[in-house]
Amino acid sequence: MDSYLTIKDILAGYKEGRFSSTELFRYYKDRIARLNPTLNAIITNVDHQHGDFLASQNPLPVIHKDVYSTEDVETTAASNILRGYIPPFDATAVTKLAEANFITLGKANCDAFAHGTTGENSDFGPTKNPYGLEYTPGGSSSGSAVAVAAGLSPLATATDTGGSIRFPASLTNTVGIKPTYGRVSRYGIIAMTSSTDSIGHITRTVWDNAYVLNKTAGYDPHDATSAKVQVDDYLEDIEQGVKGLRLGVPKEYLENIAPEIEKAYREKVDTLRNLGAEIVEDISLPHTEYGINVYYIVTPSEVSSNLARFDGIRFGQERSHFGAEAKRRIMIGTYCLSSGYYDAYYLKAQKVRTLVIQDFAKAFEKVDALIAPVSAVMQPKLGELVNDPIKNYMLDVLTIPVNLAGVPSLAVPAGFSNGLPIGLQIIGDYFDEKLLYRIGYALEQETRYFEQTPKL
Amino acid sequence: MRLDIDHVAKLAKLPLSKEEKELLEPQLNQIVNFIEKLNEVDTESVEPTFQVTGKTNELREDVVAEGLTQDQAIKNAPNADDGYIVTKGVFVDG
Incomplete structure (x- = not known):
């Protein structure tokens, strides 16, 4: 069996009778057993009764990030404080994927509570990058990205609160969607920053990614922040190409980026131009540099509130079991929200946030989408930034x-430098995911980086 | 020193060891300096944003719906007895 099947390949394989579901799932189980001890992408395996997937028609494999609640399957958020916690219910995204024939192979490693950028804040040990085992695969969805990059599953779910899907996807040659806030229900996903948590997923190809969003997107009465906006068919126009689209180059995103990333980025912009897109240079989003400062007020503030429920009384362990990064965030957030400081920090941050939003609104008056790098730096080595919170945050x-x-x-993948993957992001206006897939698909068909699989 | 680590830890009900405090204190102050960069930005006439897609409070119909059973609700509690969760006393020790 091909090691790097996509969802599309599997659907075709079933149709043509090339393998049975039993063969397919045994194949993934064996591959996980062989490779996971090296990669540490999966922290809980789910054992199936034979009938589980035989009962389902054409079952597809999925690995869920360990912040997704999975009924009767241990869910720890990769933190010691939740060791042994068995949710009595499924997250809405898990339910919807199960209804679409996705069967859970396991739970993916991540930075504990999704706090982190390198995967090293996991209490289960760091995940390794399959393109270079001494490098970080990025975080916080480290295990999700690696599970897909290493062919342990064609799909892994993830969350993106500040980059936790796009950053690891770009470091592992995979495709990651951060949907519009509220496009996918947050219900049952362990909350980090309630005002920015976005529920998405990682796949090997753009087509697969769109296929999955078709299943997960939509309003959910259990999540009052989920949007009552009509869900598009994300596969419908995916092959339409980029001819006539106006794509912007945001100039602030190119300041201080590594030369190999700038080179890969510029080549891909040229590719899009050659495919017929109109490239608009020098789009300015002047408050970009302040985003990180806003984020590190808003996030710890909301984290300190969301993690208040972890009291060790109804579930989980005592609060001393939080890891160092959770403790830092609880402390900073509590400080920012404490009496006399709220206006100076949280309210101030939410005002600057308005300016960041206005930057995007003005940009989308001029262009249909923005093309930008995901990371300013190449993959750090594991251990390199572990004692420096600010450098970690800057990623x-x-x-x-x-x-x-x-x-x-x-x-989406944008190339390699010395064998290490580089990614770029296509940013759209609210609920414009369909357009993003169309652009990503056009670029992917031209570059085909997904064929450059890791040597494992 | 701007952030009083003992006071904030108490507000957060976060037990920190002496070693943790020694490690965290300089880091937390470094982070506070980092976020204070926002003071550079003039926000005099800017409204704050709390909800990006413009949704406002949403109420559900007041109807009875199924929830977790009592067994499900307490099955993860480290200390439960006779269908109740056992906690430390609030007004007395123990």
Whole structure:
């Protein structure tokens, strides 16, 4: 069996009778057993009764990030404080994927509570990048990105609060969607920053990614922030191409980026131009640099509130079991929200957030979408930044403004440097995911980086 | 020193060891300096944004719906007895 099947391949394989569901699932189980001890992408395996997937027609594999509640399957958010916690219900995204024939293979490693950018804040140990085991695969959805990059599953779910899908996707040659805030229900997903948490997923190809959003998107009465906006068919116009689209180059995103990233980025912009897109240079989003400062007020503030429920009384362990990063965020957030400081920090941050949103609104008056790098730096080595919170935070400098505004962004592969993957993001206006897939698909068909699989 | 680590830890009900406080204190102050960069931005006439897609409070119909059973609701509690969750006393020790 091909090691790197996509969802599209699997659907075709079933149709043509090339393999049975039993063969397919045994194949993934064996591959996980062989490779996961090295990669540490999966922290809980789900054992199936044979009948589970035989009962389902053409079952497809999925691995859920461990912040997704899975009924009767341990859910820890990769934190010691939740070891042994067995949710009595499924997250809405898990339910919807199960209804679409996705069967859970396991739970993916991540930075504990999704706090982090390198995967190293996991209490289960770091996940390794399959393109270079000494490098970080990015975080916080480290295990999700690696599970897909290494062919342990064609799909892994993830969350993007400040870049936690796009950053690891771009470091592992995979495709990651951060949908519009409210496009996919947050119900049952362990909350981090309630005002920016976005529920998305990682796949190997753009087509697969659109296929999955077709299943997960939509209003959910259990999540009052989920949008009552009509869901598009994200596959409908995916092959339409980019001819006539106006795509913007946001100039602030190109300041201080690594030369190999700038080179890969510029080549891809040229590719899009050659495919018929009109490239608009020098689009300015002047408050980009402040996004990171806004984020590190808003996020710890909302984290301190969301993590208040972890009291060790109804579930989980005592609060001393939080990891160092959760403790830092609880402390900063509590400080920012404390009496006398709220106006100076949280309210001030939410005002600057308005300016970040206005930047995007003005940009989308001029262009249909923005093309930008995801990361300013190449993959750090594991251990390199572990004692420096600020340097860790800075890794998300180009992904955070999207979360503050709530607009969607699709990360797609943009090439390699010395064998290490580079990604770019296509940023759109609210609920414009369909357009992002169309652009991403056109670029992917031309570049075909998904064929450059890791040597494992 | 701007952030009083003992006071904030108390507000957060977060038990921190002496070693943790020594590690966290300089880091937290570094982070506070980092976020204070926002003081550079003039926000005199800017309204704050709390909800990006413009939704306002949403109420559901006041109807009885199924929820978790009592067993499901307490099955993860470290200390439960006879269908109740056992906690420390609030007004007395123990």
